[in-house]
Amino acid sequence: MTIPSPIAWTPGRTLRILDQTLLPGEERYVELDTVDAVAEAIRTLRVRGAPLIGIAAAMGVTLALRHGPATLDAVCAASATLGATRPTAVNLRWALGRMERRAAAALAAGEDLADALRDEADAIWEEDRAMCARIGATGAALIGGDAVVLTHCNAGALATGGIGTALAPVYTLHQAGRRVAVVADETRPLLQGSRLTAWELARAGVPVTVIADGMAASRLRRGDVSCVLVGADRIAANGDVANKIGTYPLALAAREHGVPFYVAPPSSTVDPSTPDGSAIPIEERAGDEIAGPAGRRTAPLGVQVWNPAFDVTPAALVTAIITDRGVFAPRDVAGAV
Ligand code: MRU
Numbered sequence: 001m002t003i004p005s006p007i008a009w010t011p012g013r014t015l016r017i018l019d020q021t022l023l024p025g026e027e028r029y030v031e032l033d034t035v036d037a038v039a040e041a042i043r044t045l046r047v048r049g050a051p052l053i054g055i056a057a058a059m060g061v062t063l064a065l066r067h068g069p070a071t072l073d074a075v076c077a078a079s080a081t082l083g084a085t086r087p088t089a090v091n092l093r094w095a096l097g098r099m100e101r102r103a104a105a106a107l108a109a110g111e112d113l114a115d116a117l118r119d120e121a122d123a124i125w126e127e128d129r130a131m132c133a134r135i136g137a138t139g140a141a142l143i144g145g146d147a148v149v150l151t152h153c154n155a156g157a158l159a160t161g162g163i164g165t166a167l168a169p170v171y172t173l174h175q176a177g178r179r180v181a182v183v184a185d186e187t188r189p190l191l192q193g194s195r196l197t198a199w200e201l202a203r204a205g206v207p208v209t210v211i212a213d214g215m216a217a218s219r220l221r222r223g224d225v226s227c228v229l230v231g232a233d234r235i236a237a238n239g240d241v242a243n244k245i246g247t248y249p250l251a252l253a254a255r256e257h258g259v260p261f262y263v264a265p266p267s268s269t270v271d272p273s274t275p276d277g278s279a280i281p282i283e284e285r286a287g288d289e290i291a292g293p294a295g296r297r298t299a300p301l302g303v304q305v306w307n308p309a310f311d312v313t314p315a316a317l318v319t320a321i322i323t324d325r326g327v328f329a330p331r332d333v334a335g336a337v
């Protein structure tokens with residue numbers, strides 16, 4: 001892969017992240033050495049994507065011990081700070097829950113807490129890398145070659161610890177020498193599709209065409225799109241899917257035009273404790289992301305702006321869910337992972 005890892009340990013056990021807010025113009029790496037710095041990076045989307053924010057938070061917890069006592073209280077305080085950054089992606093809470101449980105077990109067993117936490121964060125990262133690879137193999141077999149895949153937001157290497165979720169089958173097919181091309185929704189308002197998906201696909205040599213979100217239905221009507229393939233931030237017990245705002249209208253358009261609509265999450269994104277989509281907390285972000293991006297006003301001062309970062313696609317619109325454990329009907333996925 002020619003995609004740089006969006007996260008790494010430094011030799012001094014701090015974190016090094018690729019600042020995704022600066023892409024595609026600038027490839028800048030930033031060192032984070034406090035829990036608060038990691039929380040800020042997650043909140044501002046320097047680090048983003050459901051699996052990657054789980055990994056970053058897990059690694060971030062270890063930083064608590066650099067600046068304070070090696071206690072369960074310190075770990076839980078760090079976990080609370082990191083867990084409060086973004087509400088929708090369940091991977092964040094899932095990863096932090098693992099770190100808290102590992103800390104408690106390590107202390108009870110008299111193990112070195114710093115070593116135990118670092119090992120657990122590495123395990124979360126490594127498991128995600130492996131899950132991405134399995135999604136890639138499973139999705140590639142389902143989609144086949146000579147495919148044109150329409151995607152939304154960024155569920156690629158920049159969003160995970162591996163080759164991505166929705167983009168994993170694309171990379172797997174490409175590496176196998178099969179013909180595959182991607183149509184990438186721009187993804188208003190923060191443009192993860194044009195800034196990030198197009199960037200990483202272009203670097204990997206995968207043909208990519210960027211469209212504005214409002215063009216997706218017209219593109220689907222043209223008849224040359226094999227399938228829609230997106231990631232997820234949380235999948236409820238009934239198979240409803242929370243993903244980047246704009247996913248739901250894409251699913252409606254895909255249904256209208258008879259195009260399969262696939263969702264590709266790792267099992268860490270499936271949340272059996274959330275009964276359905278109405279119970280998924282949807283993050284609302286600052287109105288300026290729409291009305292004043294990059295300091296340039298695109299709506300008059302004083303008008304109201306509504307800026308939910310995610311939407312919920314009802315399970316009925318989802319053709320199948322491609323996970324690291326196989327392909328499932330939406331209603332079956334929570335019982336299977
Ligand atoms: O706000 P973001 O950029 O973190 O949103 C990311 C998405 O919605 C992705 O589609 C999702 O997290 C899946 S990433 C494998």
